[in-house]
Amino acid sequence: MLSRPDALPPLxxxxxxxxxxxxxxxxxxxxxxxxxxxxxxxxxxxxxxLDSTQREQLIEALLIHETYFFxxxxxxxxxxxxxxxxxxxxxxxxxxxxxxxxxxxxxxxxLAYLLAREGHKGSVIGTDxxxxxxxxxxxGTYRRLQRMGSLREMPxxxxxxxxxxxxxxxxxxxxxxxxxxxxxxxxxxMPPVSHADIVFCRNVMIYFSSAxxxxxxxxxxxxxxxxxxxALGGAEALQRTALFDPFYGDGAYLFRRNGTLA
Numbered sequence: 001m002l003s004r005p006d007a008l009p010p011l012x013x014x015x016x017x018x019x020x021x022x023x024x025x026x027x028x029x030x031x032x033x034x035x036x037x038x039x040x041x042x043x044x045x046x047x048x049x050l051d052s053t054q055r056e057q058l059i060e061a062l063l064i065h066e067t068y069f070f071x072x073x074x075x076x077x078x079x080x081x082x083x084x085x086x087x088x089x090x091x092x093x094x095x096x097x098x099x100x101x102x103x104x105x106x107x108x109x110x111l112a113y114l115l116a117r118e119g120h121k122g123s124v125i126g127t128d129x130x131x132x133x134x135x136x137x138x139x140g141t142y143r144r145l146q147r148m149g150s151l152r153e154m155p156x157x158x159x160x161x162x163x164x165x166x167x168x169x170x171x172x173x174x175x176x177x178x179x180x181x182x183x184x185x186x187x188x189x190m191p192p193v194s195h196a197d198i199v200f201c202r203n204v205m206i207y208f209s210s211a212x213x214x215x216x217x218x219x220x221x222x223x224x225x226x227x228x229x230x231a232l233g234g235a236e237a238l239q240r241t242a243l244f245d246p247f248y249g250d251g252a253y254l255f256r257r258n259g260t261l262a
Contacts, residue, residue, distance in 0.1 A: 016031075016059065016062065020188075021186065023207060024209065031062075060132060063129070064203075067150075069109065069142070070153065075250075076110070077250040079229065095121070096123055096193055097197065098124075098191065098192065098200070100191075102134075102182070103128055106150050108125070113176060116176060117161075123180070127185035127192055130184070138181075138182045143167065144162075191222075197224070197228045198228065199224060199230050203236070205232065229254050230256075231254050
């Protein structure tokens, strides 16, 4: 039994960090916990000694899957107020939104719902490194629980279209399914689209090393046109970059792409 993260063979932690982009200290600590929790197989060996299923299981065990519809409602109110500006910049062309690190899909479906509700044409793509999460996202059905769960905190503009009672389900409508797709993708890879007016990458970067964050920000900036919007989590902030400018409103903040070359 391992007693501390630095007792782990550095090779495995390093291999996982390189594969996922997760910071080495975070991976080492999670591996220590898995070892203590008697994970189904020895998670202290090299990745080369694990089959593909075991590798997926190990990476899945390291991921944080916390998400729900319209998480941080004030951010959604602020985004909603800026949609007309984005539409005007596109001169009538459909908006494109990317939910990066979408987990089980609630964020991506929230984006699709918001665009449709406000009468704006657009498409949404959700990506995540977790295959099982992407399968759940693509299924597009969520049950309201008594507490917590996917439908725990809804902005006022969405209340009428989502379940109010525990046990009721929300199923993605056909019109939303027609403009929303999901795919398995690591954020170490190139973005899934060459253009995005809106990118949500929330509560993801806090688990990455600073070098990985810098590269990710540059890749995101390369696909967002001037005036496009980037949303980060409440605990995240952009540092050491001149590519985005923060703006505030409704008790929240978002980032607007400026004209600096990525």
